[in-house]
Amino acid sequence: MSSVHVDLVIPVKSLARAKSRLLGAADSGVGDAGAHATLVLAMVTDTVRAALHADTVRRVVVVTPDPLVALAAEREGARALCDEPAGGLNAALRYGASVLRADDPGAVIGALQADLPALRPTELSAAIAAAAGRRAFCPDRQGGGTTLLLGARGGTLRPHFGPGSAAAHLATGALLLAGPWPTVGSDVDSEDDLRDAYRLGLGEHTAGVLARARGLAPVHGWRGGAPAYDAP
Numbered sequence: 248m249s250s251v252h253v254d255l256v257i258p259v260k261s262l263a264r265a266k267s268r269l270l271g272a273a274d275s276g277v278g279d280a281g282a283h284a285t286l287v288l289a290m291v292t293d294t295v296r297a298a299l300h301a302d303t304v305r306r307v308v309v310v311t312p313d314p315l316v317a318l319a320a321e322r323e324g325a326r327a328l329c330d331e332p333a334g335g336l337n338a339a340l341r342y343g344a345s346v347l348r349a350d351d352p353g354a355v356i357g358a359l360q361a362d363l364p365a366l367r368p369t370e371l372s373a374a375i376a377a378a379a380g381r382r383a384f385c386p387d388r389q390g391g392g393t394t395l396l397l398g399a400r401g402g403t404l405r406p407h408f409g410p411g412s413a414a415a416h417l418a419t420g421a422l423l424l425a426g427p428w429p430t431v432g433s434d435v436d437s438e439d440d441l442r443d444a445y446r447l448g449l450g451e452h453t454a455g456v457l458a459r460a461r462g463l464a465p466v467h468g469w470r471g472g473a474p475a476y477d478a479p
């Protein structure tokens with residue numbers, strides 16, 4: 248397949264419930280729940296922006312019940328779907344995929360995690376190209392989770408996100424994508440994940456929130472360059 252263009256579904260739950268593991272971390276560096284929600288929204292925004300800048304991504308829909316997330320996604324050029332069915336994460340992903348499929352029955356549809364603040368468009372494109380239209384996935388940094396799942400062209404997404412999702416996607420025939428795209432696997436669930444994402448280079452919004460939380464003026468954007476503040 249010469250060039251694959253995919254439509255991505257990005258799921259985000261309400262900010263009030265998001266990233267509970269990170270919020271519970273000893274020091275996520277951003278203090279109270281309101282500042283935490285601001286950090287989560289920044290990570291979502293950086294993820295959506297990077298996804299839309301990837302030259303192999305055609306459309307992005309963000310499935311979320313949270314109006315603030317929907318607004319941020321639409322500002323970046325994504326479509327927000329706020330009427331997901333009950334059933335949790337995989338149901339939300341299947342819903343988003345069904346909306347995309349209705350627009351284009353032959354589309355290649357994928358699911359991308361919303362907490363990839365270091366995501367580089369070029370690395371996302373490289374991972375998508377490596378799938379070459381096959382059903383495939385990228386594991387997270389620890390190897391047990393999934394950050395990107397791609398359906399086969401015209402095929403169903405069949406998401407099995409949740410604990411042990413890498414094994415579940417392998418067991419259902421998805422190809423494991425391993426390659427030079429560390430920012431695709433750098434999802435943030437913990438303070439250590441946040442430090443890893445920082446080392447890879449945070450996106451503009453996430454860098455800004457963390458810098459302001461420390462009283463520093465950020466000069467770092469996702470287009471590269473070293474951050475001008477201490478690591479989280």
Ligand SMILES: Nc1nc2c(ncn2[C@@H]2O[C@H](COP(=O)(O)OP(=O)(O)OP(=O)(O)O)[C@@H](O)[C@H]2O)c(=O)[nH]1
Pocket residue numbers: 258259260261264265266267268269310311312331334335336339360361362436
């Ligand atoms: N739209 C939607 N997104 C969901 C739902 N459940 C989880 N997600 C999103 O799917 C991704 C993975 O979900 P989780 O690991 O359960 O939640 P999290 O916010 O990442 O982290 P924790 O709260 O620490 O577990 C996150 O981006 C969530 O916001 C859901 O029911 N609907």
Ligand SMILES: C=C(OP(=O)(O)O)C(=O)O
Pocket residue numbers: 387391392393394407408409410412413434436
């Ligand atoms: C839901 C998943 O990720 P996490 O729990 O890390 O957000 C997953 O890896 O399938």
